[in-house]
Amino acid sequence: MSTILHPIMGFVLAYWQQQVIKLAAILVAIPVGGLLLGYVFLMKMMAHMQSRLGPMEPGGFHGWFQNIGDAVKFIQKEDIIPAQADKWVFSLAPYVVVMSTFLLYLVIPVGPDLVVSNLSVGVFYALAVGSIGVLGVLMAGWSSANKYSLMGSLRAAGQLIAYELPLVLAVIGVVIQSGTMSMQGIVTAQQKFHIFGLNLGGMPFIVTQFPLFIIFMIAAQAELTQPPFDMPVAESELVTGYMTEYSGFRFLSFFLGEMGSAFALSAIAATLFLGGWYLPMPQSWINNNFADYIGPVILLTKVMFMAFLIFWIRFTYPRFREDQLQAIAWKYLIPISLLWIMVTAILKVAF
Amino acid sequence: MADLATTENAPDAACASLLALFRAEMGAAVVGAEIQRHEIIVRVHRDAWVEAATVAKRKLGLTYFCFISGMDWLDNPTQTSRYENVWGSVEEEVEGTEDGEPTAEGEPEAAAKLDPAPAAAPEAEAAANPAPASEAAPEPDPASEPVGFRTGVAGGDSRFQVMMRVVSPTAHRGLTIKADLDDTDPRVATLSGVYAGADWHERETWEMFGFWFDGHPNLIHIYLPHGFEGYPLRKDFPLLAREVKPWPGLTNVEPISGQAEEEVGAT
């Protein structure tokens, strides 16, 4: 971090200055990422896919201001807490969800030097903090004093726990292949990885881990509680489930958490399977920090592509039933991922 | 079950054979019967109500349950069926003077005079000009009906009638069964054991007409709130809007003489 700012600012930042910049970057990245996805996919792409206009007026160009206007609207709305609700738990639940999203961003590398914290167990950490969100969902559902919310949160708990497993197993293949759990290390491994002697300056792991990539995307879809796995918030059954009683900024927090998680999980998928910020590029670009400038752009492109897949499926499919969802996780996703892990391990040892 | 499948060309024959079968099964319980176009309307004794339904379903193959409802033949002076023309004048007749033709319009008014219960509508006193008899068809059976009631097709001799309709989905012929109920204690056995769909219809009929269906598993309100008093579809149930402002509302339109005979040409 300090090295890339050096040529611009002319001095090396102190440790606390770096931390402040990192914190600010994260605090900006999540709302911006969430708003970006919300705008591009939830509004514009969905509107076009569903053959309707969507908001076109605010801001001039294709209603770009609509999302910001929505956010302002949510902030100024009354914050209603039901009379029978458990006040503290009810108030805190959305922030737990958002916090889990914030923590996810810490380990995603966007350039050779651009990572908030290059943990050696980055993947493990990401998956662990990702499941904190379940806690927030459970808190929200229980404290709302609403049967729909309760059922929604219980469904969410069952679903998120069931799909945590295929998510982890899908990552294991990549970890075995790269030999590290550090996210930055996985990107580096993909710079050097090649098969059949085709050295094209690195190869993404999707080439060898395609089944696990599919499983990861399915599990991510379920983790995000998006159709076809949106039973916890099924509006035609449970009237948006655990979010039923929320309003104003707290509701916005849930929304932000959902969109932010979609962004973060797309970024993790892009890092694990598509090479992250790396494209085949000269080693000198990495050495002279040029990759730090184009890395975020490359990653953002990949993230948008992954998010497009997620949202495309979201707008196309109906939702499963709760038992069918569990059956898919336990009967298909987990055995297939275990099988592929085995294949990966054998190949790793053989080559 | 009768062979009713080849009835596309001779509908009335099919109805007649169906009615004959029904009569044969039910015997003396059939009080009245009539075939109108392709519709069979029979009236059975109320004690044979369930038996009639069972026969219709099991023997005649009328497995499709259409509806159960009720009729209240009491005359109500606020009804538009009493009105002769749009300007609110009710034809007034001295009771008992059915000179020459028992027109379709004449009798309800006479009935209203005899009827002690409902309050006469304002129009009943106000209006005087009897409109000329229209081209109404003669009614089904004027002779058999009691004073104060019109009894409809297949007759009737009490204020309340319960009616049901069942259809054969293969022969496409329907049967409407009516039964007269007691005036003070309208009560009949439930059909929910024969046709499962009768459950809700009987609840509706109970709350709208106050007919009690003995043996019904769950005779509670279906549309109206719990604790609602009165039976709205009975003719003596007041319709508040008509009490406040009698039909047709706008009364300052001058009648045109000889309106009834005028006919609009086809375009």
Add this chain to the structure above:
Amino acid sequence: MTSILSPTTTAALNPANPTELRQAAYIAQQAADVRVNVELETDSGMTINLGPQHPATHGTLRIIARLDGEQVISCEPSMGYMHRGYEKLTEVRTYPQITTLVNRIDWLSSFANEVPFILAAEQLMGIEAPPRAQWLRTLLFEMARIANVALFLGDMGVQLGAVTPVFYAFRDREHVLNQIESATGGRFHPNYDRIGGLKEDLPKGWIAETRTVIEKVVNFCNQMDDLLVGNEIFGARCRGVGVIPAERALDYGLSGANARASGIDWDLRRDSESPLVWNKLDWKVWTHPDGDSFARYWVRLQEVRESCKMITQLLDGLPAGPIMAKVPRIIKVPAGEAWVSTENPLGEMGYYVVSQGGLGPFRVKIRSASFNNISIVPWVTKGVFVPDIITILASLYFILGDIDR
């Protein structure tokens, strides 16, 4: 639900002040509803209210479901939130006024509601509309069917969680509504039927426009075929869910596509002596042997296609001539009884009209399809999961106005 005049609420209050009583009763009712929502019984299952305000009931139907986990122990619809008392109101209106009322029964296919009533009145009066009027009635009847069932085809998707089909449905239904509007003047409630014929003739260019609209509807059907019928998740959610055997369906009086999806080959358009011209057209009655939610969806999809075929033929063969028979200026219907039912989009809709010869009917029994169709819900939802309630309700397809009348 507390009665407005129940003794518990009125004890401590001033009985002379009805407003106060009503307020107290209202508050007590609200409190009772809150309690219903909070208490979580576990020994005998949990009671959950789907409705009266719930996205899946599209209207004010309330489903009281007792659950054991996610499984339904019992499920009882409770309606009447929209009961408008049409059977009573018909008794104080003239025949031409009643079409305005019955328009509102099944508000998605209003024109189809008028037709059986008008036919019943015509049958009693012994007049028959000229051929052109009958053809136009059939034509608009089928367009009303498309306007109604097309919405179902999309709505079923949104009930199962797929948002897109419902937008396609609204988009293409819009064209049909435009055509209905340009012919009748009323978008939702045409009130176009008259005793003895129709209000007025078609506007210029209507036939050509309708042909293009029908192409769009056919295209929409193909889209639904791809989006939902061919979708594995849709199949998994619908196949085998809410199976209604044929004899059960008849027992409960299920009609229309719901009955045909149970394998009952019965369509009033083909099988009754209607003055409308369905018998002169070349079309097919589709049935499905399964009787599950998927079958009901599939049958309705085919019916929209058949309607499109019918409309094309009707447009081709539309006879010239008057659209109004000779009728008296003042409609007085002779005494008598008539039952006329037609195959409406939701099922058999019939009117039992009793006339005593005046300006209005003595009594009209309105037999609406949804009332019977929904009456099977307690039976068919026993033991299913909560999401299946939604699937079953959506596939049985009701309109609240058609249940409550």
